[in-house]
Amino acid sequence: MAGTASETLSVSIWRGGAAGRFVAYQVPRRESQTVLDVVTFVQRRLDASLSYRFACRVGMCGSCAMTVNGKPRWTCRTHVSKVAKDGRLEIAPLRNLPVVKDLSVDMRTFFDKWTEAGGAFAPTATRADGFATIPPTDAKRRNADGGIECIGCGVCYSACDVVAWNPKYLGPAALNRAWTLVNDARDGAGAGRLLKVAGDAGCHACHSHEACREHCPKHLNPTAAIASLKRAVAVAALKGSL
C-alpha cells in the first residue's frame, strides 16, 4: 500500500438540510482534479439530486466555498492531491450559515451583517465635484487597500469560532469591510460606523484566533483590521466622539 495513489476516491458528502447525513460516493481519481470536479462528477454521473453552487470555477467569484475535510475552502482551487492524502474526502456545506440543501447555504445573514456593520459606502461628493486626489502612498489608503479585495465568499465567516459561539457577532468579513471604509477619505459615515462596529456584536468580540486570516483564499487579514477597529473605537470613546 506504500506510495501509490488510489484510483478511486472515497467521498463523503453531506445530504439534507440542517438535519441530514453524510452519504458515501466512489469517484474516479483524475490528474489535476479539484474538489469542485469531484462534486460535479457526483452530481452529473452518480446522483442528480445533489445541490451545490459554483460559477466561475477559476477562483474569482467565491461561490464554490464549502467545508473540505473540516476546513472552509474554495473547492475550485483545492486540488484533491493536496487534501485527500489517504484517498478520502469529506465535503460539507459552509459552517455557521443555515443549510438550504446539501452543499448550499443561506448567505443572507452574512450579507445582512455586512450592512449592520456599516459596510456601505456613504458618498460625500457629486458628479459635479472633481476627483478626490488621494496618493496611493497615503497611510489610510494603504490600510483600505489591504482589505478591499474581499469578494464576500464567506470562508472567513465559516472559519470563525466566535461567529459560532456568538450568533450576533458581525464576523470578520463585515468588520474588515467596515475598516476599509473607515479609512476611505471620501466616505462620510464616520463616527456612526464606529459605533456600529463596537460592542460584543462587533470588534470587541474578536479574540484574535486568526482563523479568518489562516483560511482567507485572498490572503486578507481581518484580524489586523479588527484590531485596528478596536484602536479606532477606543480613541473615539476617549475623545468623547463615539
Place this chain on the structure above:
Amino acid sequence: MSAARVETWLWLAQRGSAAVLAVAVAVHLAGIIFAVQGGLTAAEIAGRVGGSTAWAAFYGVFVVAATVHAPIGIRTVLSEMTALPPFSVNAVAALFAAMLLVSGFIAVAAVYQLGAA
C-alpha cells in the same frame, strides 16, 4: 450608555488593567522565584514585604487591577461558553469582583500586619 459604548469601556478597562498587571505580575514572579528558595515561611514573607507601606501600596494596586481584569474576563467566557442569560453573567462577574476586592484587601492588610507586629 448604549451597549456598544459599555463594551468599549469594559474593553479599555480590561486592557488598561492588563497593562498594570503585566508590570505587577512581572515583579511578583521575580519575587516568587527568588523568594521561594527551598521553602517559604511567614517570617520570610514578613521580612521581605511585611510592615512596608510601599509594598502594601503595590499589592493594593495589584488587587484593584486583578479585581477589574479577572471578572471582565470571566464575564466574556461565561457569555460565550454557557447558556446563562446576560443578566446572570453580569451578576456573577460583579459578585466575583466584590469578593476579590474585599478578600484581596484583607490579604494586603494581613501581610502588612505580619511585619508590623
Place this chain on the structure above:
Amino acid sequence: MRAAAHRNHAAWWAFALHRLSGVLLALFLPVHFYVLASAIDGAARLDGFLRWTEQPPVKFAEAALILLLAAHLTGGLRLLFLEFVGWRDGQKSLVAVASGVAVALALLFLVNAA
C-alpha cells in the same frame, strides 16, 4: 479530528491556552487571597499552610500555576501588541517566543524551589 481541522493553527492554540489559563487563575485567586488573609490572626496558620506546600506534589502544582501565570501574561502581551502596536508579519514567532518565555519561567521556579 475533521470537525476541528479549522482550529489547528498557532494563534488558535494561543487563544485556547490564554482562555484556559485565565479561567484557572481566576479560580485560584480567591484561594490565594484566603490563604494570605489567614495571617490576619498571626503567622501560625499561614506557616502551617506554607509547610504543607513544601510537599513535592504541591510544589509541582505551584510550578504549574507559575506556568499558567506566565502563559497568560505572555499571551496577553502578544494581544496588547497586536491591538495597540498593530500587526507585524512575525506574529507566529511572537507566539513561539511567548510560549518559550512562559516555560522558562516555570522551570526556573521549580529549580529554585526544590
